[in-house]
Amino acid sequence: MFRSPPTTLPTSRFSVALRAAAVAALALAVPLGMPAAALAQAMPASHPAAATPEPASGAASSGAAGFNARQQALDARSAANEYAYGVAVHNCYSKFFVNACLGRARDKMRAVSGKIHAEQLALNDERRSVRAQQRDEEEALRREREAAEAPQRAATDARNQQAFEDKQRQHALDQAQRNAEAPQHAADQAAYDRKQADFQRKLDEARQNAARDAKERAERAQRFERKQADAQQHKADVEARQKQAAQKAQEKQQQQQQRQQEQQKRLQQEQQSD
Template sequence: MTRAKVGPNARIATMIVTFRPAAVADLIRPMLRPTSRPARAPATVRGLLALILPMIVTLGAVFAPMSAARAQASAPQAAAVPTGATAGATADAAAKRDFEGERKSIGDARAWTNYRFATAERACYSKFLVNRCIEQAQDVQREELHVLRKRELDVGNAERAERAATRDREQAIRNAEFEASQPGRAANEAASRASYDRKQQEQQLRDAQRAGEAPARTANAQAFQQKQADFDARVKAAQQSGAEQARQRQENVKAFQDKQRQAADRQRDLDERRERAKQNQNSGGNTPSPFGF
């Protein structure tokens, strides 16, 4: 694949955009550090550097979109259309985008802008037009903060878009899984319906069998009731027979007692007669009869 030709303006813009503020800070920080014997010239140099550096950053922010658009317009059409591998790599890079790192970079750039404004503001107090110098520094700070704020909003929009894309992919995966499991669910539902119908038929058969066995159960119940009635009758007859036997035993006991009493009375009469006969014999009378008469 042939490389697109890049013009001089694009190269300058690329140099400005890729110009690292941290490296510039490392270069000019020794110049901005106050010495033991301050002079007019170093303060002027520091003021010029504080004013030139924001202009460089602003020019980079202005020329970057122009150079990118020109490079894209001058690139061949074949290079503009990414292949499947390039698209996959681009998607992976977008998926692995470090938003926290970008926010940290924006925060560092904001801190660097505020530091340069504070430095420029201190340098302005050594000039004749102090207010004008501070206003210019504030204008530069506002422009840079505006660019950083725009970048921050772009990062937030990109993060929200990525989250939405992730949610869409997950929802698409869930939908695909749902659609893929649809035949299995249909089969399970059909099996459940068949099992339910089979159980209903078995219950109907049991109900019909019970209905057919109802007369037999009724006859069995009647026979049981008859047997229970016969048993109750036999129990009642046995109770009556026992009561009659008990009464007869009482009567027999009473008759036996009467006989015993009569026998005792007869024995007492016999003893009395014998005693009388013995007395008569002792008195010289006739020999008494052994039977007492």
């Protein structure tokens, strides 16, 4: 059995978002002087926001806050126009002449979009004009401020120039004094250099003398050690010769005693033989 499509959009995140945007469009359009009837025509009759429109309250406020509010209202009207077009397209599929209905819904959406676009262009022009006027006013204020500060700035520049010239003169005086004292400084430097050279010469001589003394002490120590060694060797040689002489004397004495004993034996033998 054939069932005709529903005449209302199904509840979804997209439809809920579009309905919320439509409510915001109506809320913003009322205080900005937008005809509520025009917005109500762009919304479905069953929408709560279209059923109870509030009266307009006057012209848009000026300044950045006013521009922001008007921009939000245009954005909300665009969202509401899209929502209304979506509702109209959905409803067209329940009618007999679907294409004609879709064409009328599209034309209506484009007409509303054209109006919103024209208002967007006008808002952009106003915003640029206000910004240009603000820049002109700021530039005029800047020129006035510079003109008011010109005497003080001139006085400050004069003081700075005077201070610079004083520093330049002082620098020139200091340079002249340094040039005048240059010969004395040169003489003092030469005396200092001579003193340093003399000190260095004495220091070198002291180092050389210390090295020579150390060398002589080392040589004396070596000679003393050689003498000590020679004395020890001489003493050892003497003791060896003395020991050798004592041994020879002892041997000679033993030989003499042996000869005497032999002579006594011969004498005893001769006496016995007689």
